[in-house]
Amino acid sequence: MTRRDDATALPAMEGRGFYNRNSAMQAAGIAVLAPLWDRACRTVAVDEAPLVVVDYAASQGRNSMAPMRAAIETLRARTRPDRPIEIVHTDLPSNDFASLFRALEEDPASYRSGLDGIYISAIGRSYFEQLLPDGRATLGWNTWSMQWLSEGVGGAADHALAGMTADPALAAAVRARQAADWRRFLAVRARELRRGGRLLTAYTARAEAEAGWEWLLGSLWEAILDLGRDGLLTAEEQRRLTIPIGLRTLAEIEAPFKAGDVRGLTLEHAELVRVPDPFRADFDRTGDARLFAQRHADTTRAWSGPALAGLLGPRDDNGAVIDALFARLAGRLAAAPQTHEPTLAVVLLRRD
Amino acid sequence: MTRRDDATALPAMEGRGFYNRNSAMQAAGIAVLAPLWDRACRTVAVDEAPLVVVDYAASQGRNSMAPMRAAIETLRARTRPDRPIEIVHTDLPSNDFASLFRALEEDPASYRSGLDGIYISAIGRSYFEQLLPDGRATLGWNTWSMQWLSEGVGGAADHALAGMTADPALAAAVRARQAADWRRFLAVRARELRRGGRLLTAYTARAEAEAGWEWLLGSLWEAILDLGRDGLLTAEEQRRLTIPIGLRTLAEIEAPFKAGDVRGLTLEHAELVRVPDPFRADFDRTGDARLFAQRHADTTRAWSGPALAGLLGPRDDNGAVIDALFARLAGRLAAAPQTHEPTLAVVLLRRD
Numbered sequence: 001m002t003r004r005d006d007a008t009a010l011p012a013m014e015g016r017g018f019y020n021r022n023s024a025m026q027a028a029g030i031a032v033l034a035p036l037w038d039r040a041c042r043t044v045a046v047d048e049a050p051l052v053v054v055d056y057a058a059s060q061g062r063n064s065m066a067p068m069r070a071a072i073e074t075l076r077a078r079t080r081p082d083r084p085i086e087i088v089h090t091d092l093p094s095n096d097f098a099s100l101f102r103a104l105e106e107d108p109a110s111y112r113s114g115l116d117g118i119y120i121s122a123i124g125r126s127y128f129e130q131l132l133p134d135g136r137a138t139l140g141w142n143t144w145s146m147q148w149l150s151e152g153v154g155g156a157a158d159h160a161l162a163g164m165t166a167d168p169a170l171a172a173a174v175r176a177r178q179a180a181d182w183r184r185f186l187a188v189r190a191r192e193l194r195r196g197g198r199l200l201t202a203y204t205a206r207a208e209a210e211a212g213w214e215w216l217l218g219s220l221w222e223a224i225l226d227l228g229r230d231g232l233l234t235a236e237e238q239r240r241l242t243i244p245i246g247l248r249t250l251a252e253i254e255a256p257f258k259a260g261d262v263r264g265l266t267l268e269h270a271e272l273v274r275v276p277d278p279f280r281a282d283f284d285r286t287g288d289a290r291l292f293a294q295r296h297a298d299t300t301r302a303w304s305g306p307a308l309a310g311l312l313g314p315r316d317d318n319g320a321v322i323d324a325l326f327a328r329l330a331g332r333l334a335a336a337p338q339t340h341e342p343t344l345a346v347v348l349l350r351r352d
Numbered sequence: 353m354t355r356r357d358d359a360t361a362l363p364a365m366e367g368r369g370f371y372n373r374n375s376a377m378q379a380a381g382i383a384v385l386a387p388l389w390d391r392a393c394r395t396v397a398v399d400e401a402p403l404v405v406v407d408y409a410a411s412q413g414r415n416s417m418a419p420m421r422a423a424i425e426t427l428r429a430r431t432r433p434d435r436p437i438e439i440v441h442t443d444l445p446s447n448d449f450a451s452l453f454r455a456l457e458e459d460p461a462s463y464r465s466g467l468d469g470i471y472i473s474a475i476g477r478s479y480f481e482q483l484l485p486d487g488r489a490t491l492g493w494n495t496w497s498m499q500w501l502s503e504g505v506g507g508a509a510d511h512a513l514a515g516m517t518a519d520p521a522l523a524a525a526v527r528a529r530q531a532a533d534w535r536r537f538l539a540v541r542a543r544e545l546r547r548g549g550r551l552l553t554a555y556t557a558r559a560e561a562e563a564g565w566e567w568l569l570g571s572l573w574e575a576i577l578d579l580g581r582d583g584l585l586t587a588e589e590q591r592r593l594t595i596p597i598g599l600r601t602l603a604e605i606e607a608p609f610k611a612g613d614v615r616g617l618t619l620e621h622a623e624l625v626r627v628p629d630p631f632r633a634d635f636d637r638t639g640d641a642r643l644f645a646q647r648h649a650d651t652t653r654a655w656s657g658p659a660l661a662g663l664l665g666p667r668d669d670n671g672a673v674i675d676a677l678f679a680r681l682a683g684r685l686a687a688a689p690q691t692h693e694p695t696l697a698v699v700l701l702r703r704d
Contacts, residue, residue, distance in 0.1 A: 050485065084485040088473065093453035101445035101476025119485050121440065121473040124453025133402065133436040133471050 014302045019060055019096075022302035024278040024295070026063050026144045029202065029344050032273055033143065036348055037067050037200055041074035044139055045196025051075055051085045054137045054192070056127050056201075057145035058089035061100040062109075067141050069111035072118065075138075084117045090131055093124040126150075128181065130188045137192045140199035144303075147203045147245045149174065150181045155239040155311075160221040163246035164211060174246040182248070183256050186349075190264035193351035199265075205345035206247035207272055212342035213247075216300060216333070223328035232321055240311050243304050253345055269348040274341040283337065293334035301326045366654045371412055371448075374654035376630040376647070378415050378496045381554065381696050384625055385495065388700055389419055389552055393426035396491055397548025403427055403437045406489045406544070408479050408553075409497035410441035413452040414461075419493050421463035424470065427490075436469045442483055445476040478502075480533065482540045489544045492551035496655075499555045499597045501526065502533045507591040507663075512573040515598035516563060530598040535608050538701075542616035545703035551617075557697035558599035559624055564694040565599075568652060568685070575680035584673055592663050595656050605697055621700040626693040635689065645685035648692060653678045 014022075053071045055064045068087055076083050089100060104110045104120055112118045123131050127142075128150055149162065153173040156165035162174050189199055204213070224241050227233045233241070250272055257267045283292040301322075309322050366374075405423045407416045420439055428435050441452060456462045456472055464470045475483050479494075480502055501514065505525040508517035514526050541551055556565070576593050579585045585593070602624055609619045635644035653674075661674050 050488075086485065093457050094450055097449040097453075097474065097476065098446055101449075105445050105477065117485075119475075119483065119488075120477070121475045122449065123471075123473045124449065125457065125472070131471065133438065133469075136402075 014305050019302040022298040023063055025275065025299050025340070025342070028278045029275040030063050030067065030143055032275060032344065033067075033200065033202055033346060034070070036269060036346060037070060037141065038074065040139060040198035040200050040348060041071050042078070044198045045194070046075060046079055046138070049194065051083065051138050052136055053085065053087050053139045053141065054132065055087065055089045056140060056142035058091050058095075058100060058122070060096050061089060061103050063143065064089065064141070065107070065109045065111050071139055071141075072111060072115065082117055084119060086119045086121070087111070088121050088123060088132070090123040090125065090127055092126060095124060097122050097124060128184050128188065130191050132192045134191050135194040138194060138197050140189060140193065140197070140201075142199070142201040144203060146182070146185060146201055147205070147247065149177045149244040149246055150184070151177070152244040153177055155242040157239050158221075159217070160224060160241060161213065161217045161243050161245055163206070164213065164217060165242075175252070178246040178248055179252065179255070182253070183261065186256065186262050186265055189349070190262065190351065195351055197351040199349040199351070200347070201349070202344055202346045204247060204342050205253070205272055206249055207343050208249060211247050212274060212340070215338040216296060216340050219332040220300065220329050222332055223325055226328045227321070227325060232324060237312060240313070241308055242311065243307055247343070248345060250345065253347060264352055266350045266352055267347070268350045269346070271346050273344050273346055275344050277340045280339050289334045289337045292337055293330045296333050296340060297326050297330035300329065366657050371654040374650040375415055377627065377651050377692070377694070380630045381627040382415050382419065382495055384627060384696065385419075385552065385554055385698060386422070388621060388698060389422060389493065390426065392491060392550035392552050392700060393423050394430070396550045397546070398427060398431055398490070401546065403435065403490050404484075404488055405437065405439050405491045405493065406484065407439065407441045408492060408494035410443050410447075410452060410474070412448050413441060413455050415495065416441065416493070417459070417461045417463050423491055423493075424463060424467065434469055436471060438471045438473070439463070440473050440475060440484070442475040442477065442479055444478060447476060449474050449476060480536050480540065482543050484544045486543050487546040490546060490549050492541060492545065492549070492553075494551070494553040496555060498534070498537060498553055499557070499599065501529045501596040501598055502536070503529070504596040505529055507594040509591050510573075511569070512576060512593060513565065513569045513595050513597055515558070516565065516569060517594075526598040527604070530600055531604065531607070534600070534605070535613065538608065538614045538617055541701070542614065542703065547703055549703040551701040551703070552699070553701070554696055554698045556599060556694050557605070557624055558601055559695055560601060563599050564626060564692070567690040568648060568692050571684040572652065572681050574684055575677055578680045579673070579677060584676060589664060592665070593660055594663065595659055599695070600697060602697065605699060616704055618702045618704055619699070620702045621698070623698050625696050625698055627696050629692045632691050641686045641689045644689055645682045648685050649678050649682035652681065
């Protein structure tokens with residue numbers, strides 16, 4: 001759950017490297033994807049046309065380093081070691097591109113480090129638009145973003161996450177928005193990908209029974225209620241603090257393909273997996289519930305903090321309220337630690 | 353004089369839109385270039401290969417809007433109205449790309465406004481590196497940047513601008529650095545441009561007799577000395593405040609071509625012009641010397657402020673000193689207003 005794709009509203013992620021430093025959950029999810037990404041890189045059509053790898057929703061880039069490096073190595077092994085490769089990172093206009101470019105230049109983990117012939121660019125525009133000319137992209141990579149609704153559908157009086165409300169009308173609005181977003185995303189990617197191209201997209205989703213977010217975001221909702229009881233948030237503000245994220249089921253992901261509505265793309269692979277908790281092993285070893293909770297709270301803040309600050313709106317003490325909210329969250333998580341293993345939808349598409 | 357191309361050091365331009373709001377001088381220079389840019393757009397080779405226009409050293413983008421729009425219109429008139437066109441804005445990693453992307457999305461003056469099929473990206477890397485694969489660029493546009501040295505050559509004890517020092521050793525170091533930078537810039541552009549491509553580059557330079565910066569930057573040096581007399585700057589700090597900009601002569605610009613050292617590029621056009629003072633007409637009408645001076649001081653700060661702040665180094669009152677410096681500059685300019693008409697070198701290159 002890393003970002004929000006409403007170009008009209010909020011900063012996508014916490015800036016100044018905070019997100020980069022607090023995205024271990026996302027990194028764990030990306031590790032899960034490595035075999036499927038390798039398959040995409042090995043099977044994608046390559047010829048003398050420029051090789052262009054697109055990293056959709058790159059954020060500050062940290063979690064893009066390993067998959068981009070893997071793509072470069074596999075594509076060069078399949079063609080020639082000095083084959084020029086273009087990498088395009090996309091995100092919202094408000095994204096912290098300066099951190100991304102700096103990391104690419106300076107970070108020893110940069111996928112360009114030590115390599116020649118790698119040409120990197122960025123596109124600051126919502127991926128619900130066509131971002132590249134027809135047929136330009138060889139490979140696409142997109143993780144932890146497509147759970148964000150393209151626009152909000154209103155506040156929930158019973159949860160911090162739009163996709164986890166029990167309100168039938170709101171839940172239906174979330175489903176409708178997500179279905180439309182998914183079709184739009186697929187339609188523009190189908191134009192951008194060249195024939196034989198591959199797109200891997202992975203985002204948090206839900207098994208029928210559970211989402212995997214019950215502990216973390218249930219606690220976030222409880223923290224919001226805490227602040228309400230303390231007089232820090234009005235009832236209206238508590239309602240407004242609804243992160244515009246939905247959780248698709250596998251059936252919802254497959255639906256447009258089964259309906260024959262996705263021209264040019266074939267669903268090669270779609271499954272739900274559980275992402276391992278990156279902080280659990282340390283916790284089991286040390287028993288330090290406070291540290292375990294703080295790490296989860298920081299990770300949650302890194303992807304949701306700017307969205308919540310925007311939803312809270314222009315209060316003079318906006319920053320202090322968000323600080324208080326995540327302090328409460330950390331306290332609640334420490335008091336009742338559980339394993340956080342969110343559900344991830346893993347989807348590989350082929351351009352026909 | 354808009355930017356600095358040392359990726360290791362300073363922010364290139366004042367951020368948060370200050371540069372966009374205070375770049376009328378640069379805009380005036382760009383207006384001077386319109387006929388030559390039109391010639392480049394009309395004569396560049398076009399076929400079915402992707403049309404890619406590269407805006408080197410884009411800063412926050414404001415001064416790129418008109419030339420990019422002109423290129424789109426001319427290229428589409430020469431091919432077809434819906435021809436896809438890619439625009440690539442490059443600048444240092446530290447550049448304020450968020451302002452650039454926002455302006456492209458939201459500013460009514462955005463060259464994309466009302467158009468389909470325009471694909472925009474950004475590259476955050478020094479243009480002394482090869483930024484695009486071989487032969488990818490159709491047209492290149494670069495203004496007000498190549499006067500910046502790729503790295504500093506030390507402080508001057510007699511001027512605020514490295515290129516205007518009377519110290520023979522320092523002046524020689526500036527000339528050597530600028531000669532090497534120019535050759536490097538041309539070499540990597542020659543790789544990026546496709547055959548028949550065109551590159552327009554324009555930067556402030558010097559006629560043999562004068563540079564056109566005597567009043568403005570002479571006053572800046574006097575303002576530095578003022579702060580020294582007031583005890584705000586040590587002698588060492590005064591020396592250190594040397595903007596790493598040089599001013600090439602026409603002969604220096606032509607030298608590598610005459611020597612046959614520029615493989616693949618032909619010098620189609622090179623001349624020196626004077627850029628009209630954008631604030632002079634208002635001043636003549638109103639007689640408001642204070643406003644006239646403030647506008648010139650703000651314009652100067654927009655391109656030089658971050659560089660000077662970096663050169664001053666980590667003082668707790670760094671921001672206050674820079675404020676004081678530009679207040680002094682405004683005072684001096686108001687006390688003795690003159691017309692500011694800097695010399696601009698205008699260069700058009702053809703890729704053979």
